[in-house]
Amino acid sequence: MNRIGLNIDSGRINGDLELLKRDIRAIAEAGFDAAEVPIHGVDAVMNGDLCVGRVKQVKKILNGFDLEYSVHAPDDLNLQDIRYPEIHRKVFRATIRFTAEIGAKTLVYHQGKLRGNNGDVTEEEVRQIEIDTLIDLGRLAQSEGVTVCIENTYSSITHLMRLIESVGEKSIKMCYDFAHSYIYMNSTKPGHDFIRSIQVARPYVRHAHVHDNFGKANLESELESAPPYIEAMPMGIGDLHLPVGWGTIPYEDVFRVMDGYEDTYILELQERFFENRYSVLKDALKDLRAVLERVDAERGESTRGGGLSVDPLPRFERQIPYQQRKYK
Numbered sequence: 001m002n003r004i005g006l007n008i009d010s011g012r013i014n015g016d017l018e019l020l021k022r023d024i025r026a027i028a029e030a031g032f033d034a035a036e037v038p039i040h041g042v043d044a045v046m047n048g049d050l051c052v053g054r055v056k057q058v059k060k061i062l063n064g065f066d067l068e069y070s071v072h073a074p075d076d077l078n079l080q081d082i083r084y085p086e087i088h089r090k091v092f093r094a095t096i097r098f099t100a101e102i103g104a105k106t107l108v109y110h111q112g113k114l115r116g117n118n119g120d121v122t123e124e125e126v127r128q129i130e131i132d133t134l135i136d137l138g139r140l141a142q143s144e145g146v147t148v149c150i151e152n153t154y155s156s157i158t159h160l161m162r163l164i165e166s167v168g169e170k171s172i173k174m175c176y177d178f179a180h181s182y183i184y185m186n187s188t189k190p191g192h193d194f195i196r197s198i199q200v201a202r203p204y205v206r207h208a209h210v211h212d213n214f215g216k217a218n219l220e221s222e223l224e225s226a227p228p229y230i231e232a233m234p235m236g237i238g239d240l241h242l243p244v245g246w247g248t249i250p251y252e253d254v255f256r257v258m259d260g261y262e263d264t265y266i267l268e269l270q271e272r273f274f275e276n277r278y279s280v281l282k283d284a285l286k287d288l289r290a291v292l293e294r295v296d297a298e299r300g301e302s303t304r305g306g307g308l309s310v311d312p313l314p315r316f317e318r319q320i321p322y323q324q325r326k327y328k
């Protein structure tokens with residue numbers, strides 16, 4: 001059975017280490033095996049330098065719990081931002097060091113997006129800069145015992161696979177965010193097979209983000225003027241970061257094609273699900289575990305029955321709609 005972790009929400013923590021401690025305690029008490037720590041949420045880096053005292057305080061809190069940790073880089077860290085390339089590299093290096101310092105092995109970084117280009121450089125040149133930078137950072141990561149997992153946002157999985165191939169460092173792999181890919185595929189590539197994209201990307205995947213939505217893109221989010229969550233939720237639009245089973249992502253099929261994946265699944269929930277005395281967390285874990293167990297049991301049956309007869313392709317006809325839990 002895979003380890004299951006929960007994200008620590010950067011905006012919610014917002015530099016409050018007492019709240020960090022409370023949220024981690026809730027995560028441990030709910031029965032999760034792991035937690036993903038946002039370096040920016042705990043004020044551990046400033047202008048590209050690690051805040052050493054702060055890192056010590058964070059480490060002390062983390063050490064108080066028996067959880068495996070991974071790290072999430074600042075969401076705005078972007079190796080394709082050509083306005084301030086040096087500061088992005090510096091923050092990236094500091095984040096790798098932070099990851100090693102707290103004893104984590106995995107660092108998640110969002111795939112770069114071209115920013116600040118006034119026509120001086122071509123997209124191809126910027127992509128090459130990102131590749132070269134990732135080669136350098138990959139070597140630093142390797143020396144620190146860290147794997148950098150590049151996460152797909154509202155972006156193409158094929159491009160991400162090509163990027164990882166071009167970098168060619170053992171320490172640069174993929175964090176597949178199923179829910180981001182589901183929205184992207186549904187809204188930009190109708191007819192493209194979401195499950196097939198996971199199957200193709202599977203050899204690159206060393207970390208995965210799990211949450212739910214209704215596959216409807218919030219196109220304004222590209223313009224940074226997305227409606228607030230309370231407006232998006234009633235319409236089921238956008239990257240809602242819901243517990244598994246609340247949206248329409250066919251997670252049984254997802255986990256079927258993730259056969260052989262032994263790393264951690266991080267359930268990545270919107271910050272409102274940490275409220276109400278954390279009442280949603282236990283159910284969210286139970287529901288995710290139940291889906292994983294169903295898929296595992298099915299795998300066991302098919303191997304007992306006929307040796308290596310596991311169907312490598314998803315069986316859509318066996319998809320059973322999830323029961324919606326009431327959100328109180």
Ligand SMILES: [Zn+2]
Pocket residue numbers: 151177209268
């Ligand atoms: Zn994610």
